[in-house]
Amino acid sequence: MVGLFWISEDCVYLGAEPTGAAPGVRLTGDGVEILGEGQGGRSWGWSEVRGLDVRDVAVRSAGRRLASMAFDSVVVLFTGDGEHPPLFTVVVETEDDGTVEANALAAVTGGIHTPDEYALSRTLLARLADGTTTVGELVGWRRDEPGDVAPTRDQRLALLRAWTAAPV
Known part of the structure; x- marks a missing residue:
């Protein structure tokens, strides 16, 4: 992540990468695909996409994020009742279909993002939509990294900053 x-x-x-009928949105070198049962299974090439954005993402400071995650862990420990990852909304603005909304499952622990990673992610979505950053740049980074190694928080923020600061 x-x-x-x-x-x-x-x-x-x-x-999160959806499995089975779970909802999700996939970005490829060719364009944007909506996945999951009941979401329409639509797709658009990058030339048809006018904008990408997200809504309903849980955003909290790093301290509040840790407190929320700790509380959730205690609830699960005592009740045994874990929740599914929270959903957030992906908004795809297209040339012909107008604005289309789809759901995606949060992949980060607790479903909570910090304000800086949320803002940088939204900027990166805009850059992907306008073509100033490509999916290939993100995929290229993953191919160069060992699959079992997750970047640290500082490394993740550095990657987001690099992908959003590329010259126009």
Whole structure:
């Protein structure tokens, strides 16, 4: 996970990589695909995409994020009742279909992002939509990294900053 992005060796997911009929949004070199049962299974090439954004993402400071995660862990420990990852909304603005909304499952622990990673992720979505950053750049990073090594928080923020600061 880097910000809102689950990056594999061949594509990028907003939130968690969906399995089965779970909802999700996949970004490839060709464009944007909506996945999951009941979400319409639509897709658009990058030339048709006018904008990408997200809503309903849980955002808290690093301290509040840790407190929320600790509380959730205690609740699960005592009740045994874990929740599914929270959903957030992905907004795809298209040339022909207008604005289309889809759900994606949060992949980060607790579903909570810090304000800086949220803001940088939204900037990166805008850059992907306008073509100033490509999915290939994100996928290229993943291919160069060992699959079992997750970047630290500082490394994730540095990656987001690099991908959002590329010259126009």
